[in-house]
Amino acid sequence: MSDSTLVSVENLHFSRAGRPIFSGVDLEIPKGRITAIMGPSGTGKTTLLKLIAGQLTPDSGSVHVGEDNVHRLSRQALFRMRRRMGMLFQSGALFSDLSVFENVAFPIRVHTDLPEHMIRDLVLIKLQAVGLRGARDLMPAELSGGMTRRVALARAIALDPDLIMYDEPFVGQDPISMGVLVTLIRRLNSAFNMTAIVVSHDIKETLSIADHVYVIADGRVMASGSPASLREAQDPRVSQFIQGKPDGPVPFHYPSKNFYEDILAPSEVS
Amino acid sequence: MSPLIFLGRKTLNTLESLGRSAIFLAQALCHLPRLEGARLWLRQMYFVGVMSLPIIAVSGLFIGMVIALQGYLVLSGFGADEALGQMVALSLLRELAPVVTALLFAGRAGSALTAEIGLMKATEQLSSMEMIGVDPLRRVISPRLWAGFLSMPILTVFFSVIGIAGGYLVGVDWLGVDQGSFWGNMQGSVIFMDDVVNGMLKSVVFGVVVTWIAVFQGYDLVPTSEGISRATTRTVVFGSLAVLGLDFILTALMFGEF
Numbered sequence: 001m002s003d004s005t006l007v008s009v010e011n012l013h014f015s016r017a018g019r020p021i022f023s024g025v026d027l028e029i030p031k032g033r034i035t036a037i038m039g040p041s042g043t044g045k046t047t048l049l050k051l052i053a054g055q056l057t058p059d060s061g062s063v064h065v066g067e068d069n070v071h072r073l074s075r076q077a078l079f080r081m082r083r084r085m086g087m088l089f090q091s092g093a094l095f096s097d098l099s100v101f102e103n104v105a106f107p108i109r110v111h112t113d114l115p116e117h118m119i120r121d122l123v124l125i126k127l128q129a130v131g132l133r134g135a136r137d138l139m140p141a142e143l144s145g146g147m148t149r150r151v152a153l154a155r156a157i158a159l160d161p162d163l164i165m166y167d168e169p170f171v172g173q174d175p176i177s178m179g180v181l182v183t184l185i186r187r188l189n190s191a192f193n194m195t196a197i198v199v200s201h202d203i204k205e206t207l208s209i210a211d212h213v214y215v216i217a218d219g220r221v222m223a224s225g226s227p228a229s230l231r232e233a234q235d236p237r238v239s240q241f242i243q244g245k246p247d248g249p250v251p252f253h254y255p256s257k258n259f260y261e262d263i264l265a266p267s268e269v270s
Numbered sequence: 271m272s273p274l275i276f277l278g279r280k281t282l283n284t285l286e287s288l289g290r291s292a293i294f295l296a297q298a299l300c301h302l303p304r305l306e307g308a309r310l311w312l313r314q315m316y317f318v319g320v321m322s323l324p325i326i327a328v329s330g331l332f333i334g335m336v337i338a339l340q341g342y343l344v345l346s347g348f349g350a351d352e353a354l355g356q357m358v359a360l361s362l363l364r365e366l367a368p369v370v371t372a373l374l375f376a377g378r379a380g381s382a383l384t385a386e387i388g389l390m391k392a393t394e395q396l397s398s399m400e401m402i403g404v405d406p407l408r409r410v411i412s413p414r415l416w417a418g419f420l421s422m423p424i425l426t427v428f429f430s431v432i433g434i435a436g437g438y439l440v441g442v443d444w445l446g447v448d449q450g451s452f453w454g455n456m457q458g459s460v461i462f463m464d465d466v467v468n469g470m471l472k473s474v475v476f477g478v479v480v481t482w483i484a485v486f487q488g489y490d491l492v493p494t495s496e497g498i499s500r501a502t503t504r505t506v507v508f509g510s511l512a513v514l515g516l517d518f519i520l521t522a523l524m525f526g527e528f
Contacts, residue, residue: 050397053400053401055397055400055401075297075405079400079403079404079405080403081403082400082401082402082403083402083403085401085403086401087398087401089394089397089398089401091393091394093393093394093395093397093398094395094398095395095398095399096390096393096395106402107402107403107404110402110403110404111403152398155402
């Protein structure tokens with residue numbers, strides 16, 4: 001692994017309930033850059049993030065974060081490594097018994113000995129960044145889906161991690177919030193040299209901020225390159241996905257028998 | 271699938287689950303309640319222990335009253351109604367207080383623990399805690415385990431005391447058994463080591479087993495609404511059966527004359 005690489009995934013194989021998800025994935029996440037991981041639904045993009053974070057164990061292959069081989073670390077060492085990571089979950093995953101303020105303060109409280117006034121300042125700075133300073137006293141149940149994810153983002157960046165993983169950060173955001181989030185992700189990367197992995201279906205927004213893109217399908221890396229090179233890719237599967245065309249080699253429908261035969265077949269309901 | 275394959279798979283799954291739960295308990299028990307975790311532990315003591323007190327107190331009172339009533343009917347037939355205090359105390363201390371407390375605990379606190387931890391898993395709160403670099407076994411599981419372990423014997427003491435008070439109400443105040451005989455016979459027949467300590471030992475064992483089952487079922491469930499429902503049911507069923515089965519074994523070991 002070169003010095004400019006923060007995360008290195010080599011020959012990764014992973015299956016769930018006997019169904020192969022990854023069959024030999026290789027990819028490298030460069031330091032201080034924004035890398036997007038894209039692909040059709042169900043290709044295991046979130047699973048890949050969980051494998052990088054050590055929350056899942058691969059069947060074979062390796063994941064290195066810095067010098068650490070993630071799946072060979074002891075439980076304690078794994079938790080130490082995760083302090084250098086932030087992850088924005090698709091659902092937000094806020095602690096339901098803590099207020100917005102306390103959710104963002106949580107990682108600061110458990111990993112530092114900062115005095116209360118400094119914790120307050122740090123939390124308010126992070127909440128200001130996501131536009132929710134005024135919502136500090138609300139409970140998670142009182143937030144909309146988009147607000148929940150913005151609070152979760154403030155919590156994920158609370159300790160200024162080296163690596164931050166965004167799982168569908170733009171889902172459920174209104175156009176104003178979406179624009180702010182895109183700018184925020186870009187600014188976190190450029191101002192703090194934070195390495196970012198973005199898993200998203202929002203092609204326009206993701207390609208506008210990514211430095212490098214991996215497209216995953218059928219358990220492998222189907223294409224990789226800069227956003228510009230992917231926009232001009234000749235591979236019909238890549239161009240279908242990037243341009244969002246319904247017709248192409250990637251089927252919209254789950255595999256099934258012919259529609260007309262199915263409709264005209266004798267009823268299966270007795 | 272042939273019955274043999276089905277049986278084999280079921281057995282392997284059960285053994286695997288038992289193994290996972292043993293590793294889970296060992297890992298969670300490594301995290302003793304520490305000073306900085308005292309607040310979390312006290313909070314759980316409140317939810318698991320203090321919040322269970324009303325149901326324990328009311329049940330203890332009624333059970334003590336029923337034993338006194340039934341006991342009086344039998345004992346007075348032999349002219350031995352003075353032994354009522356002894357009967358009430360021994361029934362409660364040896365058997366009913368630890369067993370009924372554990373059954374009620376499995377139904378109230380156990381099911382709540384499973385549902386709470388399960389919901390935290392289903393909403394990815396446990397995953398996000400892991401990603402923040404905080405071990406959920408230390409932060410979520412350990413305080414709940416220790417709170418359950420400690421709450422059960424304390425609740426059992428409350429059950430016994432309130433049960434004896436209920437027996438006194440019915441026996442002495444209502445049915446007219448002599449107050450001096452009631453207390454005197456009780457004091458004369460209850461042996462501290464044999465009856466009180468053995469009863470408390472039972473409650474400690476039940477506390478460990480029921481809380482272990484409850485938190486493991488929550489931690490290990492399939493994170494869906496159906497998964498939470500099944501796990502909650504399993505906590506009550508497995509917890510109750512374990513209490514009744516272990517009660518027989520412990521009674522045989524403590525009081526059996528082999």
